[in-house]
Amino acid sequence: MTRPLLGVVADDLTGACDLAGGVADAGLRTSVTLGVPTEPIPSEVDCAVVALKSRTVEPATAVEESAAAARALAGVRYVYHKYCSTFDSTAEGNIGPVADALVELAGPGAISVGTPATPQVGRTQYLGHLFVDGRLLSESSLRNHPLTPMTHPDLVRVLARQTDRSVGLIDHPVVRRGPTAIADAVAASRGVHRHLLVDATDDADLDHVAEAVLRLERPVVIGGAAGLAVALARTHFPGTSQHSRPSELPQAEPGPRLIISGSGSERTREQVAAFRGQIVRVDPLALAADSSTIQRLTEQLEEAVRRDDSAVLLSATAAPSDVRDAQTELGKDKAAALVEDALAQLAVTAVGKLGVRRMIVAGGETSGAVAAALGAKTLRIGALAAPGVPWTVTTVQDRSIALLLKSGNFGDPDLFETAWTVGP
Numbered sequence: 107m108t109r110p111l112l113g114v115v116a117d118d119l120t121g122a123c124d125l126a127g128g129v130a131d132a133g134l135r136t137s138v139t140l141g142v143p144t145e146p147i148p149s150e151v152d153c154a155v156v157a158l159k160s161r162t163v164e165p166a167t168a169v170e171e172s173a174a175a176a177r178a179l180a181g182v183r184y185v186y187h188k189y190c191s192t193f194d195s196t197a198e199g200n201i202g203p204v205a206d207a208l209v210e211l212a213g214p215g216a217i218s219v220g221t222p223a224t225p226q227v228g229r230t231q232y233l234g235h236l237f238v239d240g241r242l243l244s245e246s247s248l249r250n251h252p253l254t255p256m257t258h259p260d261l262v263r264v265l266a267r268q269t270d271r272s273v274g275l276i277d278h279p280v281v282r283r284g285p286t287a288i289a290d291a292v293a294a295s296r297g298v299h300r301h302l303l304v305d306a307t308d309d310a311d312l313d314h315v316a317e318a319v320l321r322l323e324r325p326v327v328i329g330g331a332a333g334l335a336v337a338l339a340r341t342h343f344p345g346t347s348q349h350s351r352p353s354e355l356p357q358a359e360p361g362p363r364l365i366i367s368g369s370g371s372e373r374t375r376e377q378v379a380a381f382r383g384q385i386v387r388v389d390p391l392a393l394a395a396d397s398s399t400i401q402r403l404t405e406q407l408e409e410a411v412r413r414d415d416s417a418v419l420l421s422a423t424a425a426p427s428d429v430r431d432a433q434t435e436l437g438k439d440k441a442a443a444l445v446e447d448a449l450a451q452l453a454v455t456a457v458g459k460l461g462v463r464r465m466i467v468a469g470g471e472t473s474g475a476v477a478a479a480l481g482a483k484t485l486r487i488g489a490l491a492a493p494g495v496p497w498t499v500t501t502v503q504d505r506s507i508a509l510l511l512k513s514g515n516f517g518d519p520d521l522f523e524t525a526w527t528v529g530p
C-alpha cells in the first residue's frame with residue numbers, strides 16, 4: 107500500500123482549503139478534516155489535511171493541537187506545517203513553537219525546511235524578506251491585520267524571535283542553482299540550524315525546492331503556504347492536473363444563498379464594497395452594548411433572505427480605524443469573539459431555519475468559527491472559484507452544505523458575485 111505523500115497540519119481553515127484546493131487541482135486525492143482526526147486516514151488519500159484554528163491561540167495550545175494532529179497523521183511520507191503565505195503570527199507567534207514541536211516529533215536530527223512563497227497569489231520571498239504583490243510585507247495591508255499585524259518583513263528574524271532553535275536561510279542565488287545545490291545546502295545545515303527558510307520568487311524556484319525536498323534524507327518537516335505543497339504535488343505526480351476534469355462534488359440543493367464576512371482584510375473590504383445585494387451589518391460595539399442585538403440581527407437576516415432570492419451579505423467587515431476603535435473599547439480578543447460568535451450563531455440559524463445550503467465565508471478565523479458551529483467535520487474539495495479558494499461540500503445532519511471558505515486577501519473584487527457560477 108502506498109503511503110499518503112503529505113499530512114498537513116494547517117493553522118486555519120481557509121489556509122487548509124487554500125492548500126487542499128491547490129494540491130487537488132494538481133491531481134492529489136485530498137481530504138480535509140476539521141480538528142484532530144479520530145479516524146485513520148483513508149488509504150486512497152494522497153494528501154490528508156487537518157484544519158486547526160491555532161493561528162491566534164496561546165502557543166501552548168497551538169503546540170498541543172498541532173502535535174496531536176501530527177500524531178494522527180503518522181505514516182504519511184511528509185508532515186507539512188501549513189502557515190499563512192503572509193506568515194501571519196501573533197506577537198508571541200505560534201509558527202516557531204509549532205515548528206519546534208513538529209521537528210521534535212519527526213525524530214532525532216530532524217530539520218524543518220519551508221517557505222511561505224506562493225507566487226500565484228503574489229507572495230514571494232527574497233533574501234529572507236517576504237513581499238506581497240511586490241511590496242515588503244511590512245508595507246502591505248497586512249500591517250493592519252486585526253489579529254496578526256505583520257510589521258517586520260525579514261522572516262528569518264521573525265521566526266528567530268519565536269523559537270530558541272537556530273533559524274537559517276537558503277537564499278535565492280542557491281535556489282537558482284537548482285535542486286542539487288538546495289539539497290546540498292540543507293545537508294550542510296543539519297546540525298547547525300533546526301529551521302530553514304528558503305527563498306522563492308516564482309514557480310520555477312518552488313519546483314526546484316520541491317525536487318530538493320523530495321530527495322532529502324529524512325527526517326524532515328516541510329513548512330510553508332500552499333505554493334510549496336502544490337509544487338511538491340506537481341513534482342511528485344507530474345501530469346495529473348485536474349484542470350480539465352469536471353468537479354466531482356454533488357450539486358447543492360437549491361435555496362437561499364448567504365455570504366458571511368468577518369474578515370478585516372483589504373481585499374475583503376473591496377469585495378464587500380463591490381457587492382450590490384442586501385447587506386446586514388454586524389457591529390461588535392452594538393453586540394457588546396445590548397444583548398438583544400443578536401435577536402435584531404436574526405430578524406434582519408430572515409427578512410433579507412425572504413425578500414428576494416439573490417445572495418444576502420452578513421458583514422462585520424469594517425475599515426481598520428473602526429476595527430481599532432472597537433478593539434480599544436472592548437479588547438482585541440473580546441471584539442473578535444463577539445463578532446465570531448454572532449456570525450457563527452447566525453450561520454446556524456441560516457442553515458437550520460432559513461434553508462440556506464450555499465454559503466461563502468470570508469476570513470480564516472471567521473470560517474473556523476462558522477464551520478465549527480455548523481458541526482462540519484470533513485470537507486470534500488471541488489472547483490476553484492479563484493486561486494486558493496475552492497468550493498467545498500460538508501455534510502451536516504444528512505444535509506449537504508456547499509461552503510466557499512475564503513482567506514481574507516484572496517479572490518477578485520467581484521468574487522461575491524462570480525463565485526456562484528462555478529459552485530456546486
Ligand SMILES: Nc1ncnc2c1ncn2[C@@H]1O[C@H](COP(=O)(O)OP(=O)(O)OP(=O)(O)O)[C@@H](O)[C@H]1O
Pocket residue numbers: 120194251252253368369370371374389390422423424428429430432433441442443445446468469470471472473512513514515
Ligand atoms: N468590526 C470589527 N471589529 C473588531 N473585530 C472584528 C470586526 N470584524 C471582524 N472582526 C474580527 O477580526 C478577525 C478577522 O480575522 P479573519 O481571520 O476572520 O479574517 P481576515 O482578517 O481576513 O484574516 P485572514 O487573512 O486570516 O483570513 C475575526 O476574529 C473577526 O471576528
Ligand SMILES: O=C(O)[C@@H](O)C(=O)CO
Pocket residue numbers: 118120121122124125189190191192331332470494513514
Ligand atoms: O496562505 C495563505 O495566504 C492562506 O492560505 C491563509 O492561510 C490566509 O489566512
